[in-house]
Amino acid sequence: MKNLIRVLGVLLLLMKGGTTSAQQQIAIETEKISLVFTVGTNGRLYQSYLGKKLSAPSKALLSPGNGEAYVPSGGDNLFEPAVRMIHADGNPSLELVYESHAVKNEGGNTTTSIVLKDMVYPVKVVLHFSAFSKENVLKEWVEISHTEKAPVQLTHFASSMLHFKADDYWLTQFHGDWAEEMHISETKLTSGIKIIDSKLGTRANMYQTPAFALATNRPATEEEGEVLLGTLAWTGNFQFAFEVDEKQQLRIVSGMNPFASEYTLETKKNFTTPAFIFTYSDMGKGQASRNFHAWGRNHGVLNGNKERMTLLNNWEATQFDFDEKKLIALFGEAKELGVDMFLLDDGWFGNKYPRHSDNAGLGDWDANKKILTNGVSALVKGANEKGVKFGIWIEPEMVNPKSELYEKHPDWVLKLPNRKEHYFRNQLVLDLINPQVQDFVYKLVDDLLTTNPGIAYIKWDCNRMMTNTYSPFLKNKQSQVYIDYVKGFYAVMERIRKKYPALPIMLCSGGGGRTDYGALQYFTEFWPSDNTDAVERIFIQWGYSYFFPANTIAAHITSWGKQPLKFRTDVAMMGRLGYDINLAHLSETDIAFSKAAVKKYKELSPVIGQGDxxxxxxxxxxxxxxxxxxxxxxxxxxxxxxxxxxxxxxxxxxxxxxxxxxxxxxxxxxxxxxxxxxxxxxxxxxxxxxxxxxxxxxxxxxxxxxxxxxxxxxxxx
Incomplete structure (x- = not known):
């Protein structure tokens, strides 16, 4: 009976005003790119083309192709699906056909929404595509909803599925570890599936970066070859699946990692995936990168077209050993150097459990009264009197077991019941799924800024991944932890940005553990690596340059490497310049050079930060x-x-x-x-x-x- 209903439904679609009988095409286009879909005679939506922009007569000649736009599981699909749903009655299948589409034009950019529906079950899947015309960048995300009488289970929920047909495929991926971020590897894809993913939860791209480049037929150079650059705007577990079939066709499935993440979707509720952002170039990787940079500045990063501040960080000069007097002396050094701001790093908080090392105090965000006698406000005032702005480090998503916060709220922590707590850097992750924890994190930021209104910058750190993960708040829905945590993080950032829309905030995660456009909509820059050796930084910053504009990549001069000061300075100048070095260890000539370098960088930064x-x-x-x-x-x-x-x-x-x-x-x-x-x-x-x-x-x-x-x-x- 259900098969009969499905057939009748497709026939009705075909009879609806010629909606699909003429194999209707839907073109999503920028100035230089065409992505074309065709509704087949069976009512399904197929990807017909992705590449250099086509003329209307050429598009009209396209066939539907073999690549279904968003392949569901449970039917006749033999390969990796984009979506899998278990219905309220236990049926684990979807059959999606085209229903309608709509196009919105917003300032020259378009958003196309294509509605697919199951012909038996009351389920809709909407594919959204934003086309950024001048930047030649496309963004795809998906909304899934239903009106069944009981909840359904989602086990797969891709943001995008793209199809290619070429002789060969060359994949460039970016991977590493702490202090080894953004190693570049290029390999030829062969038959079967290659998966790049993360299961780390918070510090999600510590090992694998949620970005890739794909060249067709032959490896692309900076100036030659067809290449697609793609990245997922998601600050959590991700997965890219590259599957080459027996006909040498490639499908790329991009989205949140479905591992241990089955999601219960209530009736009449929407499940929205993060955006997959991509660009195509037939002029090599260089042009694809410039597309991404322009999009990032204009649409992807908070205040992407604004100037960034140069700064002096105290960490290398003091680490945890400082007091108010020592810090105020450093304000004078920052002023002499000519930077815009002084950044106070870790170690300024905690009273019952003072933050003298990384084993205590995290979560207790009151200024340490013994070392900061007059509080943070005195530091803000002192910096301003010296003519520099003041910034401060926080790590609000984490807690030390040795803290007042942990003593009061052990139920606010992600940890397994009946298991021993597992520590990384002597800390645990707060349960940001819990609205009370979200309120706590928002309040600590808001209190810090309202009681110290001169704070001009925040460094937001996140120094551990998720292990032994269990949310006391979610109870019997533990498979939603990885997704709902990121949603909780974004909810906090939304509240912060509503009240403080322009405050510069650095996205940091024990180095480059968080470098994605999902978070960068709330942040102005990111910390690419704790490794500041200048030779290593050339490689690390080079890797990030494929996707992120220079003004988002924080680059500091330190004493990590033993290279000449000029070399270290020149490397840092190709990003957002900062200093994290003990100026007392520099000679008078070094200081004179550094002052001139800061001045010159400020002259050149509009070209570096905004240029091609x-x-x-x-x-x-x-x-x-x-x-x-x-x-x-x-x-x-x-x-x-x-x-x-x-x-x-x-x-x-x-x-x-x-x-x-x-x-x-x-x-x-x-x-x-x-x-x-x-x-x-x-x-x-x-x-x-x-x-x-x-x-x-x-x-x-x-x-x-x-x-x-x-x-x-x-x-x-």
Missing amino acids: LFRLIAPTMDGRAALMYVDSLKQKAVLFAYTLHPRYGENWSAVKLKGLDPLKKYLVNETNIYPGANPSLSENGKTFTGEYLMENGLMVSQSNALSSAVIELTEVK
């Missing part, structure tokens, strides 16, 4: 690296060149520049030179056409290990 990035020489190639930023009018550019560890007798060719106007003339000026040193660039002070610089290049690579150069290019009228 061109990666010229990858650090993995031959012991050197080079990249440059070019402003939108092609009037100003900044080139960074780094020599790492060259082979003896290495003779490098000139580095060809990119992104300039070939008809314009540019003055070449090496800047950020250490006092007493001469420019390393033989072409320094000369003027060249953009064409010459892009075809002939500059001899920017030096023969000395751990040397670097910053080159300013300015249009000459």
Whole structure:
């Protein structure tokens, strides 16, 4: 009977005003990309095309194709599904057909919503696609709902399913560990499934990053090849499944990790997936990255088009050993250095259990009265009197068992009953699913800002993943912990941003454990790694540059590496510049250089933070690296060149520049030179056409290990 109903339903759709009888097409397009779906004669929705923008006559020639847009489980599908539902009557299947679609135009960008429905059960699945026209970026997310008489179970819930047909597929993934973030690996996909995922809960991308690049037919270079860059806007467990079938067809299923995450969906409620964000380029990885950067600044990151503050952090100078007097002295150093802000790191709180190390005090957010006699407000005032702003570190999602908070609310912690507590960094995760815990976290931030209204910046840390995970609040719905925790985190951030919409907040997670556009809608920048060795940072920041604009990548000068101060400074200048170094250990000449570097960075930061990035020489190639930023009018550019560890007798060719106007003339000026040193660039002070610089290049690579150069290019009228 149900099969008969399904057949009749499809026939009715086909008879509805020609809705599907002409194989209706739905095109989602930007200035340069087309994603085309076709409604088949069976009522199902198929992906017909994804690639370079097609003309209307070309789109009309497309067939439905074999790739169903959002493949359900339980029917005739033989491969990885996008969605799986167990109905109230126990039936574990869906059969989705096209019902309708609508398009909204918002300032030149469009959002297309395609409604699919099951012909037997009262279930709807809406595929949403936002097309950002100028940035050439697409965003897809899904809403699932039903009106069955009892709840249903969702066991799979992808944000996106994309299909490809090519001779070969080359996957670039980004992975690592603490202090080893963003290692880049490129492999050829073979028959079967490759999965990139996370099961860590909070510090979710500690090992695997929720982002990838896919090249078809052959590996893509910076300037050549077809490539898709994609990332999931989700601050929790994720999964990318890449499945190559027996016909050499590839489907990519992207979304939250379904592992241990079966979700109960009540009747008349919506289940909304996070967004999968992607771009396509037929001009290599470089153009795809620039698409992402433009989208990130305009739509993905809080205040992405605003300037960022330079800062001095106290951690390396003091660690936990400080008091009010010592900190106020550092304010003067920040002022002398010329940075915008002083950032107070960990160790300022806790009274019954003072925060003298990482084993106590976390969760007790009252200023330590012994070391901060006059409280945080005195520090804010002292910094402002010195002419710098004041920022502060917090880790509000975590708690030490040795804390007053834990003593009062042991039920606020994620931990298994009848099992021994498991600690990482001597701490546990608060149950942010619990509305009382959400109120607590919001209140601690709100109290900190209202009682100290001059606080200008927050560093928000999250130093552990989830283990031995169990939510006392969820009780018999433990499979929803991983999803509902992230929802709780976002709910807190929504409240904070409603009251404090512009406050700069750094997203930190024991290094790069959280680097995703799901969180960055609430944060202004992120901490890419605790590893601040300048050589390592070239590789780490290079990896992040595929998806994130430079003004979101916090880069600090520290003493971790033993490289020359100039080298460390030049590396930090290609991101959001900061200092976390004991200035007392620097010579007068070092201080003079650093002051000039801060001043120069502020002059160049509009180009670095808002300009187009061109990666010229990858650090993995031959012991050197080079990249440059070019402003939108092609009037100003900044080139960074780094020599790492060259082979003896290495003779490098000139580095060809990119992104300039070939008809314009540019003055070449090496800047950020250490006092007493001469420019390393033989072409320094000369003027060249953009064409010459892009075809002939500059001899920017030096023969000395751990040397670097910053080159300013300015249009000459």
